[in-house]
Amino acid sequence: PHPTSLHSLQDIRNTVGNIPMEWYQDFPHIGYNLDGKKIYKPIRSKDELDMFLEKMENPDYWRTVQDKMTGADIKLTDEQVELVHRLQKGQFGDVHFNPYEPAVDFFTHEVMIHPVTNRPADKRSFIPSLIEKEKVSKLVHAIKMGWIKPRKPKDDTPTYYDLWAHEDPNSILGRHKMHVPAPKMKLPGHEESYNPPPEYLLSEEERLAWEQQDAAERKLNFVPQQFRCLRAVPAYARFIHERFERCLDLYLCPRQRKMRVNVDPEDLIPKLPKPRDLQPFPTSQALVYRGHTSLVRCLSISPSGQWLVSGSDDGTVRFWEVCTARCMKTLPVGGVVKSVAWNPNPTICLVAVCVEQSVLLINPCLGDKLLYAATDQLLEAYAAPEEERVQPVRWAPASPEEHTRGIRLLVHHDKAVKQVTWHGKGDYFASVVADSGNRQVLIHQSSKRWSQSPFRKSRGLVQRVLFHPLRPYFFVATQRYVRVYNLLKQELTKKLMTNCKWVSSMAVHPAGDNIICGSYDSKLAWFDLDLSTRPYQLLR
Amino acid sequence: AEAVTTLCVRRYAVEDVPFSVPAASETTDLSHLINKLLAAGNADHKYVEFDFLINGQFLRMPLVTHMEVENISTEEVVEIEYVEKYMAPQPEECIFHDDWISSVQATEEWILTGCYDQTARIWSLEGKSIMMIAGHTEVVKDVAWVKQDSLSCLLLSASMDQTVLLWEWNVEKNKVKALHCCRGHAGSVDSIAVDCTRTKFCSGSWDKMLKIWSAVPTDEEDEMEEAANRPRKKQKTEQLGLTRTPLATLSGHTEAVSSVLWSDAEEICSASWDHTIKLWDAETGDLKSTLTGNKVFNSVSYSPLCRRLASGSTDRHIRLWDPRSKDGSLVLLSLTSHTGWVTSVKWSPTHEHQLISGSLDNIVKLWDTRSCKAPLYDLAAHEDKVFCVDWTEAGLLLSGGADNKLYCYRYPATASDVGA
Numbered sequence: 001p002h003p004t005s006l007h008s009l010q011d012i013r014n015t016v017g018n019i020p021m022e023w024y025q026d027f028p029h030i031g032y033n034l035d036g037k038k039i040y041k042p043i044r045s046k047d048e049l050d051m052f053l054e055k056m057e058n059p060d061y062w063r064t065v066q067d068k069m070t071g072a073d074i075k076l077t078d079e080q081v082e083l084v085h086r087l088q089k090g091q092f093g094d095v096h097f098n099p100y101e102p103a104v105d106f107f108t109h110e111v112m113i114h115p116v117t118n119r120p121a122d123k124r125s126f127i128p129s130l131i132e133k134e135k136v137s138k139l140v141h142a143i144k145m146g147w148i149k150p151r152k153p154k155d156d157t158p159t160y161y162d163l164w165a166h167e168d169p170n171s172i173l174g175r176h177k178m179h180v181p182a183p184k185m186k187l188p189g190h191e192e193s194y195n196p197p198p199e200y201l202l203s204e205e206e207r208l209a210w211e212q213q214d215a216a217e218r219k220l221n222f223v224p225q226q227f228r229c230l231r232a233v234p235a236y237a238r239f240i241h242e243r244f245e246r247c248l249d250l251y252l253c254p255r256q257r258k259m260r261v262n263v264d265p266e267d268l269i270p271k272l273p274k275p276r277d278l279q280p281f282p283t284s285q286a287l288v289y290r291g292h293t294s295l296v297r298c299l300s301i302s303p304s305g306q307w308l309v310s311g312s313d314d315g316t317v318r319f320w321e322v323c324t325a326r327c328m329k330t331l332p333v334g335g336v337v338k339s340v341a342w343n344p345n346p347t348i349c350l351v352a353v354c355v356e357q358s359v360l361l362i363n364p365c366l367g368d369k370l371l372y373a374a375t376d377q378l379l380e381a382y383a384a385p386e387e388e389r390v391q392p393v394r395w396a397p398a399s400p401e402e403h404t405r406g407i408r409l410l411v412h413h414d415k416a417v418k419q420v421t422w423h424g425k426g427d428y429f430a431s432v433v434a435d436s437g438n439r440q441v442l443i444h445q446s447s448k449r450w451s452q453s454p455f456r457k458s459r460g461l462v463q464r465v466l467f468h469p470l471r472p473y474f475f476v477a478t479q480r481y482v483r484v485y486n487l488l489k490q491e492l493t494k495k496l497m498t499n500c501k502w503v504s505s506m507a508v509h510p511a512g513d514n515i516i517c518g519s520y521d522s523k524l525a526w527f528d529l530d531l532s533t534r535p536y537q538l539l540r
Numbered sequence: 541a542e543a544v545t546t547l548c549v550r551r552y553a554v555e556d557v558p559f560s561v562p563a564a565s566e567t568t569d570l571s572h573l574i575n576k577l578l579a580a581g582n583a584d585h586k587y588v589e590f591d592f593l594i595n596g597q598f599l600r601m602p603l604v605t606h607m608e609v610e611n612i613s614t615e616e617v618v619e620i621e622y623v624e625k626y627m628a629p630q631p632e633e634c635i636f637h638d639d640w641i642s643s644v645q646a647t648e649e650w651i652l653t654g655c656y657d658q659t660a661r662i663w664s665l666e667g668k669s670i671m672m673i674a675g676h677t678e679v680v681k682d683v684a685w686v687k688q689d690s691l692s693c694l695l696l697s698a699s700m701d702q703t704v705l706l707w708e709w710n711v712e713k714n715k716v717k718a719l720h721c722c723r724g725h726a727g728s729v730d731s732i733a734v735d736c737t738r739t740k741f742c743s744g745s746w747d748k749m750l751k752i753w754s755a756v757p758t759d760e761e762d763e764m765e766e767a768a769n770r771p772r773k774k775q776k777t778e779q780l781g782l783t784r785t786p787l788a789t790l791s792g793h794t795e796a797v798s799s800v801l802w803s804d805a806e807e808i809c810s811a812s813w814d815h816t817i818k819l820w821d822a823e824t825g826d827l828k829s830t831l832t833g834n835k836v837f838n839s840v841s842y843s844p845l846c847r848r849l850a851s852g853s854t855d856r857h858i859r860l861w862d863p864r865s866k867d868g869s870l871v872l873l874s875l876t877s878h879t880g881w882v883t884s885v886k887w888s889p890t891h892e893h894q895l896i897s898g899s900l901d902n903i904v905k906l907w908d909t910r911s912c913k914a915p916l917y918d919l920a921a922h923e924d925k926v927f928c929v930d931w932t933e934a935g936l937l938l939s940g941g942a943d944n945k946l947y948c949y950r951y952p953a954t955a956s957d958v959g960a
Contacts, residue, residue: 279834286881287881287900304746304796305813306727306746323798323838324640324925324927325942326640326656326679326942328679367727367728367746368702368747369702370726
């Protein structure tokens with residue numbers, strides 16, 4: 001809009017153009033008009049003071065602007081001020097402009113029956129894109145030709161790093177790994193106390209002895225001293241000395257690693273032998289020996305293995321041939337037979353049978369004729385000693401009727417005999433009587449017809465006795481313990497602790513090293529005599 | 541179906557061409573086949589049962605199962621031998637004794653048994669008691685014939701009284717006389733065996749020794765020397781016959797000797813309770829070799845036909861050994877079927893593959909070594925333990941035991957078996 005000027009109607013349109021008017025700041029003119037004549041600024045130019053006064057006093061200051069073309073102040077009309085205000089608010093300049101004209105649809109919002117276009121979809125809208133196929137094939141070709149390298153697939157495997165791969169074992173770090181700890185110092189004991197118990201204080205002789213000993217020999221490096229209270233304890237004079245000696249020990253003495261014994265616990269478990277190695281053991285029944293009419297209480301087998309003798313509650317003793325189960329002889333003995341024992345000496349043919357209150361020595365006359373004839377001769381070659389010894393039992397030779405049956409000697413006891421057993425050499429035998437005193441166990445010598453009661457004091461109810469097969473030991477099993485006596489020295493050697501309440505039976509291995517004890521509380525204790533008095537194994 | 545070639549027996553020969561037989565055929569089917577072939581060739585052929593062997597093993601199950609078990613390929617031609625089927629032995633006689641029978645030995649005409657009533661008896665083959673030989677003071681454990689001719693026979697009886705008595709039996713007059721009393725053993729004499737020349741015999745006993753004695757009866761000159769040496773005895777029993785001492789004693793066993801036999805002219809084989817079988821040279825008395833087992837040997841038997849030793853032991857097996865083997869403990873075959881100790885074994889005198897065994901489980905079993913899994917027949921006539929078994933060449937099987945009975949069975953004497 002062209003400037004309206006109140007001052008002149010002359011055409012003073014500035015032809016300077018759109019240039020910053022600061023260029024004409026210092027000049028008296030503000031531009032040129034159409035004729036080329038200078039347009040001079042209004043004469044009284046405004047200085048600061050004037051401008052300030054105007055600002056303060058002129059009520060129209062706020063609507064006065066300076067015209068760039070002419071340099072004159074122009075007061076804006078009300079419409080112009082309104083226009084400015086609208087523009088500042090961001091509205092449209094034109095007053096009459098209505099920005100909220102109703103929208104005129106160029107299409108309709110209602111759904112019509114006919115579509116705008118009824119063109120069918122192109123095939124390319126549902127088949128794979130041909131353009132992309134081309135692009136892909138170009139890419140593939142590029143990859144094949146090597147112009148484009150495909151991205152390497154990400155390797156998900158974790159990579160491991162060995163931290164110690166390049167380590168030098170001899171380095172200082174190696175020494176740290178193979179650390180040999182320093183030998184430990186002795187912890188302070190009662191001697192180091194400031195008020196030790198009186199027994200730790202050295203007496204005069206001990207102190208003199210201590211002083212005379214060499215410093216290296218002494219057990220204690222100091223003399224234990226006693227003080228009234230902790231306050232009275234002086235400084236320890238040898239402190240630095242001791243620390244120095246410790247340091248010397250630490251770096252001078254070669255250290256030795258305490259070698260731990262590398263024992264595989266599996267090695268300690270003894271290897272169980274294969275059952276085949278343990279044979280012979282009974283596997284199946286082979287023979288049944290029939291003949292007894294009542295309980296068979298006891299068995300014994302001859303040393304050669306050809307004959308078996310058994311005693312039963314029906315009052316008979318029967319002799320069997322082992323390999324055929326033939327009963328060779330039956331001997332009625334007139335009482336319940338509690339125990340039989342065949343003499344283990346292979347040159348003597350004798351069986352000891354305990355029947356109620358007596359022990360019968362029977363010659364079964366089986367086997368080698370010479371042997372049993374020799375046995376008879378041996379028994380008859382007995383010469384009675386001049387003086388009658390006092391014996392706890394009565395020896396009697398067999399009556400002729402008994403002799404024909406095979407019985408040779410009878411040993412009459414006071415009470416019922418529970419068990420009889422022979423010594424390995426075949427001369428002595430021991431019998432257990434159902435007594436409760438010291439006369440429970442009796443040892444007899446068949447060749448001399450002499451008996452003795454070896455124990456002065458009774459130690460419990462004797463269950464079984466046995467002789468050691470090789471050595472002069474005598475085993476007496478009472479209800480809880482087995483006592484081993486040395487026959488030569490006539491003293492108790494050992495007392496084996498079976499952990500059983502009531503021992504029922506005992507047996508010794510022919511080699512002589514092991515004993516097993518069975519008990520009524522279903523335990524079997526196996527003792528190794530060389531090992532200890534406790535069972536080597538307790539089997540339940 | 542596989543192809544099969546059959547081999548011929550002289551009597552029952554068929555053409556040697558391959559045949560195709562169904563896979564599931566059994567012995568009866570194959571038997572029918574052979575019979576048809578024979579009938580086609582021979583008009584008056586009677587039906588005969590055959591038994592079939594493949595690779596030396598009897599066919600006991602369907603052909604295809606047998607070949608699977610034995611890993612025989614069905615692609616190739618398989619050779620099958622056929623033999624006449626061995627029929628079951630038929631029980632013939634039962635001879636009653638007074639006590640347990642410990643031993644039996646039979647010849648063509650007579651049966652000799654040893655009994656636990658301290659006597660030995662002679663019987664005819666029909667079961668008639670001919671003679672009773674008493675003289676021992678203890679149980680008779682073993683008996684043996686030395687020689688027989690029509691007039692008189694020599695026989696031996698070994699007993700638990702540690703002696704062996706040599707008897708002469710006059711057949712015509714039916715009288716028996718003790719010629720010699722062989723003393724020397726220190727224990728019960730459990731077993732005797734006469735050698736093939738009939739001049740010597742060997743005895744094994746509980747005193748772990750073997751003794752060789754002369755079996756030739758001698759005259760009275762010996763008595764003069766013996767009289768001075770005879771030890772004084774307290775109990776004077778009648779001395780039966782002249783005392784005889786052994787020619788040699790063989791020691792080496794650590795336990796009782798249960799059974800002895802002569803395997804050769806100068807070789808003795810002894811089985812013992814110390815789990816070994818030892819072979820001795822009778823001339824020098826040296827131990828030749830030892831066969832070791834795991835359990836007590838109760839009995840041995842040797843067959844010159846197949847040169848094998850059969851042993852019966854307390855672990856219920858019968859083992860076959862080769863006595864000539866160098867390493868000395870090779871068990872060739874183990875026959876297992878008994879459920880009790882095998883107390884006696886005997887090879888067949890005619891058939892090289894057959895043997896019988898008696899056991900404490902009351903059964904006598906007839907075995908063919910070609911079929912080693914099961915015996916051919918079980919003879920379960922005894923009611924108690926069987927102690928002894930024997931064969932005769934004429935076709936009798938004998939077994940005696942603890943039920944006091946001696947059973948005789950007739951077995952068909954077949955033609956000897958096929959050669960390969």
